[in-house]
Amino acid sequence: MxxxxxxxxxxxxxxxxxxxxxxxxxxxxxxxxxxxxxxxxxxxxxxxxxxxxxxxxxxxxxxxxxxxxxxxxxxxxxxxxxxxxxxxxxxxxxxxxxxxxxxxxxxxxxxxxxxxxxxxxxxxxxxxxxxxxxxxxxxxxxxxxxxxxxxxxxxxSRPRISTETELSTAPVSLFLSHAKKDGSELAKAIKNYIHQETPLKTFFDATDIASGYSFSSEINQSIKIKETALLVLQTDTYSSRDWCRKEVIQAKLSNIPIVVVNLITTGEERSFPYLGNVPTVRWDGSIEMIQDIINITLTEILRDLYTKLHLESLTNIYEVSDRVHTLAHHPELMSFVKIIEEEGDKDLLTVLYPDPPLGYEELALLTSIKPNFKFLTPTMLPILRYAEQEASSDQLEILKNTKVGLSISNSSDLMSYGLNNMHLEDAFVEFSRYLLVNGAKLLYGGDLRQGGFTEILYNLVRNYFPEEVQSAHKIDNYQAWPIYLNVTTSIRAELNKVVNFKMIDSPENSQVDPREFLPPNCKENRVIWANSLTKMREEMNNDLDARVLIGGAVQNYKGKYPGLLEEAYIALRDGKPLYLLGGFGGCTKAVIEALLGNKPRELTGDFQMSNREYSEMVQEYNSKSIDDESIDYDKVLNFLKEKGISSLNNGLSEDENLILFNSPHIPEMISLVLKGLAKIANE
CATH class of the missing domain: 3.40.50 (Rossmann fold)
Structure with a gap:
């Protein structure tokens, strides 16, 4: 391999x-x-x-x-x-x-x-x-x-004088595209602000062109040089000016960043169709807003510069430079002009564009022109060969019907990895996005708060699937008793379009009223909670085809073991494909260390029993269980050590799993998980 x-x-x-x-x-x-x-x-x-x-x-x-x-x-x-x-x-x-x-x-x-x-x-x-x-x-x-x-x-990295000097690099420049009739006042204000308050350069209009030089050539050349962005001041007369239209088209064909400032007051006779697919900002009439406009434009320049370097690096890593056509922006109908110019009128082509993936309606429009074109983002590169083998124009079939359990939760050592909860939320969204986009079914347990992960999942499903098929892509949400008693009928109705609720009944022989909420306020009740959570995890494991683990608490949990440790144990016991992403630390990192033959302190009995409430629960639990079911950290550690990397059964090589164990990069994590899942799904 x-x-x-x-x-x-x-x-x-x-x-x-x-x-x-x-x-x-x-x-x-x-x-x-x-x-x-x-x-x-x-x-x-x-x-x-x-x-x-x-x-x-x-x-x-x-x-x-x-x-x-x-x-x-x-x-x-x-x-x-x-x-x-x-x-x-x-x-x-x-x-x-x-x-x-x-x-x-x-x-x-x-x-x-x-x-x-x-x-x-x-x-x-x-x-x-x-x-x-x-x-x-x-x-x-x-x-x-x-x-x-x-x-x-x-x-x-373009020095002002020469590469031999230690002078700072030349400033970024902006090309102000405007109609003189109703755009010159703001253009002058922006130019003056840039010169007085920032280190940027501007290319304004004919007054910035030396005598004797071609106006059109200077404009075209200014737009073509890579440190320039086109800042469009879209007034009522802008679209009626031929030079303004030429500047926009030249910028798009040259892959130059464009930002539109909307200044329309009355309206336009005809809107210019090529001002779309770019950031826009509405002018509020205040000079103070100029800094916002400049910041938005600079962000777009940075996005463009970074994307081009990022795509170049990835196509070299995966050795696919000759198999893909790269775009530094999301594809649009005008992109076909540049593609045909550079690639010829091909019927088969993979177009690589920046994350995140397009919604279904845009993809449907693009593939209606070229049904056999594949539109992928960099994160999808490891599954390129599977995408190329897809006979249909549907972009969402590679992981069809693959049920993936996604467990991403907070860990106490995030900051030691240079991360916080924003990174964790980012990981959840991006994993969910790419699993859904490629046709997988998502299984998870937890978060039903307003503004929480379930709401995010709803927006993802709505964006990536037509309304008539959204019901087929519902998320399966597993809720253990008695936690599900707090899920009101109103919440279930509100989330009905996106969530299939899997309410797991209380454990057998628990001798409780299943209609009454049981607080975990004593060792006997905590034992019941532990059994309930184990039952929920067992049922989810029976339903899923693969499990992905990131982060996870190692203390202050309500289960038999730390949640992600128990999920890893059950998956490995049953031979389910398991992906362990250690870049976010936590319980997942500890499980990885155990698989590698080490003895992580967090998964030892001494560490876990230092919590008095948990220790009392364990004693109560073990006093009523048979040996195979008792809580025994030495047994679990030995089990993980014996299993080792080869037991992950996840379609990845040992080297690839070692990368997954340590990578801090979310795109790299997702790429490898997609690669493993695609291999399993297509074998």
């Missing part, structure tokens, strides 16, 4: 702050939402998808070889300034960056305090200055705008 090549991100962003800086996590979360995959507001269209990790621990080593580019944003407050250990840590990091001499990595110090410049050596770097700003909202806007621009410059 061919050895799996390791995925190396084109860019990684780290956010650092002192553990005593209380607002550090808030800034880190906002940076993650801006550069990563924000799912809180919109799970379908999202931010650039750049991996973002957190660090407030000086014992954490950052490997500069783990990504082509690494950008470190350091939030410097008074706590960091007076902490000599942090001083030394940052100096060592800065010296390592300087020793590379390749300009591929950057540290961006951010002045939270006016004393931030007292740090040794680091003070020689140009700071992103926030300490002079009073408003938290304005601080955040400046931070995100400046950081986005600087990271764009890092990816461009």
């Amino acid at each position: 061919q050895t799996q090549k390791r995925y190396q991100p084109s860019l990684k962003i780290y956010v650092m702050w002192h553990p005593n800086y209380k607002e550090g996590q808030m800034y880190a979360d906002q940076i993650y939402a801006n550069f990563g995959r924000e799912i809180q507001n919109d799970i379908i269209y999202r931010r650039p998808g750049i991996p973002v990790y957190f660090n407030n621990d000086i014992d954490k080593v950052i490997d500069l070889n783990e990504a082509k580019h690494i950008a470190i944003l350091v939030l410097i407050d008074d706590e960091m300034v007076v902490d000599s250990k942090w001083n030394n840590y940052l100096v060592d990091l800065w010296n390592e960056f300087k020793s590379r001499k390749d300009g591929m990595h950057r540290i961006y110090p951010i002045s939270i305090s006016k004393n931030a410049f007292q740090l040794e050596e680091i003070s020689s770097i140009n700071y992103i200055r926030l300490h002079e700003i009073d408003s938290e909202e304005k601080k955040l806007k400046k931070l995100l705008g400046n950081a986005t621009h600087e990271i764009c410059r890092l990816l461009l």
Whole structure:
């Protein structure tokens, strides 16, 4: 079997702050939402998808070889300034960056305090200055705008003079596309703001072209150079101007980022059809909004730069450059113009475009033109050969009827991996998305809160399947007694379109009233709860075809064992395919260590019995059980050690499972799980 090549991100962003800086996590979360995959507001269209990790621990080593580019944003407050250990840590990091001499990595110090410049050596770097700003909202806007621009410059890596100098890279430029009749006033305001408040460049109009040069050639060349974005000021007369239309078409054919500012007041005689498939923002008439417009445009430039590097890297890793046509944006009807120009009028072709996958209605339209074209995202590359073998134009058949149990839950050691709950929610959404898109049936237990995972799943099903078939793609939600007694009829009715509820009755011989909620407030009741949860997990295991585990608590649970440990044990016992993703730590990482022959402290009896309530429950449980059913951590550890990697039965090689055990990258995790599931489903 061919050895799996390791995925190396084109860019990684780290956010650092002192553990005593209380607002550090808030800034880190906002940076993650801006550069990563924000799912809180919109799970379908999202931010650039750049991996973002957190660090407030000086014992954490950052490997500069783990990504082509690494950008470190350091939030410097008074706590960091007076902490000599942090001083030394940052100096060592800065010296390592300087020793590379390749300009591929950057540290961006951010002045939270006016004393931030007292740090040794680091003070020689140009700071992103926030300490002079009073408003938290304005601080955040400046931070995100400046950081986005600087990271764009890092990816461009184009020096101002020559590669032999140590001067900073040239600033990103914007091309302001506007109709003079009703767009020049805002265009001038944006140009003036950029020149006075930012390090960006602008290409405005004929006044920026030297005498004697071709107007059309200058515009076309400006649009074609890769550091330019087209900022469209869409006024009432914009679409009626031939030069404006030419600029948009040239930008699209050149794969240049476009952002549209909507300034329409009365209306248009005819809307211009090629202004779609791009970010838009509604102008509210305030000069203060110019910074928002610039930030949105910079984010789109960064998304474009990162996507192109990301796609190039992945097609090289999977050695499919000659088998796919890559797009740096989501495909649209106009994409066929460029595809035919570069590929010829082929009937069979795989088109690779950025995550996330398109909804069913867009795919249906695209495949109506080219029925045998396959439209895939980078995360789907490992299943490329299965997609190419699909005879129908349906994009959703590769894992058809495969029932996958998805267990993703919080773990107490997330931060030691540079992660928090936002990363965990991201993992849940992305795994759910790709399992559903490829036709799998999703089984999970838990979260029915308003705004929780079930609501997210509802939106995914609604987006990726036509209404007439949504009922066939319902999520199976397993609820153990007595927990399901708290699921009201109203909740069940509200979620009926997306969820099949599997209410698992109370254990036999439990001698309880199944209609009354039983609180886990004594050892006898906790034994009943443990048996109920075991029964639910057994029934789910009987129904599923494969199990995926991420994270998981190792303490403060209500079951016989930590939940994900019991699920792993049952799956391995019954020979069900099991995928263990260790990059989020927790119980899953401990199970991995046991499979590898080690003895993780978290899965020892001594560690578990340190919890008095649990210890009392175990004694009560074992006093009434036969030997095969008793709670015995030594037995479980020996079982896992004897099983080993080969027992995972998941369609992946040992090398691929070892990657899955350690990878912190959600796309890499999903890619490997899809690869294993596709192999099992198609054998």
